[in-house]
Amino acid sequence: MEWYIVGVTAALLTTFGFVPQIIKMYRSKSAKDVSIVTFFQFSAGVLLWALYGIHLRDIIIIAxxxxSFMILLVAIALYYRYY
Amino acid sequence: MEWYIVGVTAALLTTFGFVPQIIKMYRSKSAKDVSIVTFFQFSAGVLLWALYGIHLRDIIIIAxxxxSFMILLVAIALYYRYY
Structure with a gap:
């Protein structure tokens, strides 16, 4: 089995995981039920993962x-715009 | 610098990232603005990550x-209960 395909697919799914939430906020122009704490918690987490990736010199973890961090910044911006 | 602390902190922040969203849905009894696609996409992603972790025999990635997957199942259940 081509395990690297499993790894790349997993990475793509989670890296772009918040895109559907961004699209939904943009379309509905509403974010009332959305948790900003989840966005901040993930932002801190992926920032530390990127830092850890730099330590490991692992370009995939860094990239x-x-x-993910940039996508989360968009999500946070939309949240404050529509909340 | 104790880099494993950075890695463990990153893992904890992202593993429990959806807990604030679960708490918010539970308190407000509402999920109208929440994207179920984001939940499903992350679920598929973390499932593949766990599978990849089994391939790498890496207990941290698996755990x-x-x-994360179990937390996402709770989030999906609450979504359908309050949507």
């Missing part, structure tokens, strides 16, 4: 978590 | 993603 995936940097992209 | 963190299994816990």
């Amino acid at each position: 995936a978590n940097t992209v | 963190a993603n299994t816990v």
